[in-house]
Structures are given as C-alpha cells and as structure tokens.
Amino acid sequence: MAALLGEHWGFIVAAYGFVVLILGTVIAITWIDGAQQKRALAELEARGIRRRSEQAS
Amino acid sequence: MTDTRSAPPPVPSGGLSLIALANPTRFLALAQTLIPIMTGIAVVLATIGLYLVFAVAPEDYQQGQTVKIMYVHVPAAWIAMGAYTLMALSALGTLVWKHPLADVAQKAMAPLGAAFTLICLVTGALWGRPMWGTWWVWDARLTSVLVLFLMYCGLIALWSAIEDQSRAARAAAILTLVGFLNIPIVKFSVDWWNTLHQPASVVKIGGPAIHPSMLWPLLIMAVAFLALFIALHLLGMRNEILRRRVQTLGMRAARENA
Numbered sequence: 134m135a136a137l138l139g140e141h142w143g144f145i146v147a148a149y150g151f152v153v154l155i156l157g158t159v160i161a162i163t164w165i166d167g168a169q170q171k172r173a174l175a176e177l178e179a180r181g182i183r184r185r186s187e188q189a190s
Numbered sequence: 191m192t193d194t195r196s197a198p199p200p201v202p203s204g205g206l207s208l209i210a211l212a213n214p215t216r217f218l219a220l221a222q223t224l225i226p227i228m229t230g231i232a233v234v235l236a237t238i239g240l241y242l243v244f245a246v247a248p249e250d251y252q253q254g255q256t257v258k259i260m261y262v263h264v265p266a267a268w269i270a271m272g273a274y275t276l277m278a279l280s281a282l283g284t285l286v287w288k289h290p291l292a293d294v295a296q297k298a299m300a301p302l303g304a305a306f307t308l309i310c311l312v313t314g315a316l317w318g319r320p321m322w323g324t325w326w327v328w329d330a331r332l333t334s335v336l337v338l339f340l341m342y343c344g345l346i347a348l349w350s351a352i353e354d355q356s357r358a359a360r361a362a363a364i365l366t367l368v369g370f371l372n373i374p375i376v377k378f379s380v381d382w383w384n385t386l387h388q389p390a391s392v393v394k395i396g397g398p399a400i401h402p403s404m405l406w407p408l409l410i411m412a413v414a415f416l417a418l419f420i421a422l423h424l425l426g427m428r429n430e431i432l433r434r435r436v437q438t439l440g441m442r443a444a445r446e447n448a
Contacts, residue, residue, distance in 0.1 A: 139255035141320040148259045148313040152266075156418070159305045163425045170432035177439045182446075184435065 212290050214431045221424040228421035235414035242407035250404075259317040261408055264392070265415040266309040270338060271376055273303035273419070277345075278370040281363035291427070293359035294434075296366065297349055298426030302419060304342035311335060322386060330379035331387035334372055341369040355434070 134142045177183075211217050243261045250257035277299050283292030314332070315325045326332065345362055352358035375382075380389040391399045398405055 138258070139249070141254070141256045144316045144320050145255060145258050148262060148316040151312050151316070152262045152309055155305050155309050159302065159422060162301075163422055163429065166429045167425060167432070170429055170436055173436045174432055174439070177436065177443060180443065182439050182443045184439065 214291065214294075217291060218428060218431060221428050225421050225424050225428075228417045228424070232414050232417035232421060235410050235417065239407055239411040239414050242410060247404050247407045248401075253321060256317060256320055257404070259313055260404075261411045263310060263313040263317060264408060265412040266306045266313065267335070268412060269415055269419050270303060270307040270310050270335070271373055273299050273306065274338060274341070274366075274370065274373055277303065277366050278373075281366040281370075284359050284363040285367075291431075293355075293363065294427050294430045295423075296359075296362060298423055298430050300342050300345045300349070302422055302426065304339060304346065306415075306419070307335065307339040307342060311339060327386050329385040329387055330383040331376070331385050334376040334379050337372050338369075338376060341365075341372065345369075 134146070138145050211220065239261070243258055247258075247261075249255045277296050280292045280296035280299070283289040284296065311332075314335075318327075319325050345365060348362050348365060349358050352361060379385060380387055392405070392408065400408070
C-alpha cells in the first residue's frame with residue numbers, strides 16, 4: 134500500500150473509508166426511513182383510511 | 191408505490207415551475223423519475239473519478255500522494271456550503287412565499303448538509319496531520335466550517351424539539367437565515383484573515399490555479415457528489431412527504447375511532 138500511496142497511505146485510506154462510512158450510513162438511514170413510511174401508509178390504506186383526494190377519485 | 195398511486199394533477203402551461211411543484215403528488219412523480227437518473231450519474235461519475243484519482247492523476251510536488259484526500263475533501267466542502275445556501279433559499283420560500291414544499295426541502299437538506307460538513311472536517315483533519323503536523327487549528331476557515339456543522343446539528347435538533355410542523359418550519363427558517371451569515375465567512379475567511387488553510391485554488395478570480403490533470407478528476411468527483419446529494423435530497427423529501435401523510439391519516443383514524 135505504501136508503494137502505491139506513499140508514506141501517508143494510512144491517512145488516505147482513512148479519509149476514503151470515512152467518506153464511504155458516512156455516505157453509506159446516510160443512504161441506509163434514508164432507505165430504511167422510506168421503507169418504514171411506505172409500510173405505515175400501506176397499513177393505514179389497508180384499514181380503509183385514505184387521503185380525501187384518493188377517496189374522491 | 192403507494193405514494194404515487196393517485197394520478198398527479200395536469201401540469202399548468204409553462205411546464206414544471208416551482209409553483210407547479212407545490213403539489214406534493216406531482217413532486218413525488220417527478221422525484222420518482224429523477225432519483226434513478228441522479229443515482230446512475232453518481233455511480234458512473236464516481237467510478238470514472240476514482241479511476242482518474244488513483245490511476246491517472248499525478249502526485250503533488252509538495253503534498254505527494256496525500257493530495258488524493260483533496261478529491262473528496264473539496265467536493266464535500268462545496269456541497270456543505272451549497273446545501274446551506276439552498277436551505278436559506280428554502281427558508282425564504284417558507285417565510286415569504288409560503289411554498290408548501292419549502293420546509294420539506296429544508297428539513298430533508300439538514301442531515302445531508304451535516305453529513306457532508308462532517309466529511310469535510312474529518313478528511314481535512316486527516317490531510318492536516320501529515321501536511322501541517324496537526325489535526326486541527328482554530329483558524330478562521332476551520333472554525334467557521336465547525337460552526338456550519340453545529341448550525342446543521344442545531345437545526346436538526348430544533349425540528350425534533352417542536353412537534354407542530356408549521357411552528358417548527360418558521361423557527362427553523364428564521365434560524366437558517368441568521369446562520370446564513372456564516373456562509374460568506376466560510377468562503378472568504380481565507381482572504382479576510384491570515385489562516386493556515388490555503389486560499390481558494392479552483393473558484394477564484396483569474397481562473398483555477400490547479401493543473402488540468404488534477405482539476406478534471408476533482409470536477410468529476412464534485413459532480414458525482416452533487417448527483418448523489420440531489421438523489422438523497424429527493425429521497426429525503428419523498429420520505430418527509432410520506433411521513434406527513436402518515437401523520438395526517440393517523441390523526442384522522444384516531445378521530446374516527448374516538
């Protein structure tokens with residue numbers, strides 16, 4: 134690794150690793166939140182509770 | 191998709207203006223189209239960008255290979271400042287024009303802004319240790335970016351603390367506009383004060399002071415970050431719209447059962 138990225142390779146790997154960690158966490162949280170909201174909305178609709186605009190159509 | 195099942199109202203003549211997008215159903219339909227496109231652009235450009243960074247771009251004559259940290263640090267800094275500027279515009283949309291999606295856009299932006307600011311701070315520290323000999327200095331640029339991160343965190347806390355959505359939106363909009371004073375300080379701190387952080391080398395009068403062999407990978411990485419940011423913001427806005435629908439329907443269900 135040192136031959137490829139020089140003597141400070143550990144700092145470079147840590148920087149890119151941190152980017153992957155943070156962006157991966159944000160993507161995962163956003164994905165899970167979306168799935169939870171869709172599930173909650175589907176459960177309400179299954180109980181016959183719909184938005185007024187959907188009831189009218 | 192349960193959220194876009196009802197057909198969006200017809201688009202008024204003049205295309206998809208901000209007023210046309212005030213309808214959440216129409217916004218969700220547009221987001222449904224844009225999210226995969228932006229995700230695809232982010233993946234393709236990040237792949238090309240990383241190839242250029244690690245296989246093509248030369249090492250810096252002073253920094254050596256440590257310059258590779260710049261290719262994620264600088265785009266994260268640009269997104270961090272740009273996101274807050276967009277939040278300030280959304281705050282105006284909430285307070286002045288009362289656009290129904292303005293505070294949704296603002297609320298969805300804050301966690302993303304915080305994440306990119308954190309990336310900027312940490313990658314900067316990881317660059318600073320081998321190059322400056324220190325992880326951190328309290329100079330104007332670093333301190334103002336830390337303040338930006340704290341502003342994002344404060345706004346997230348504010349939205350969590352106030353249950354009433356409209357009150358939370360107004361309070362967050364005012365705080366966002368007050369905090370916007372920090373953005374010019376972040377940008378021009380390296381010109382106004384004597385800082386350890388180097389002055390701008392890409393966005394500056396007279397053009398970039400960086401060689402094209404390093405500039406192109408940097409710009410490609412920046413556009414990849416931007417595309418990912420747009421995709422995540424659209425997803426965040428979609429989630430927030432769905433959350434509000436769930437809350438509204440949940441309250442109606444509770445009333446009907448009472």
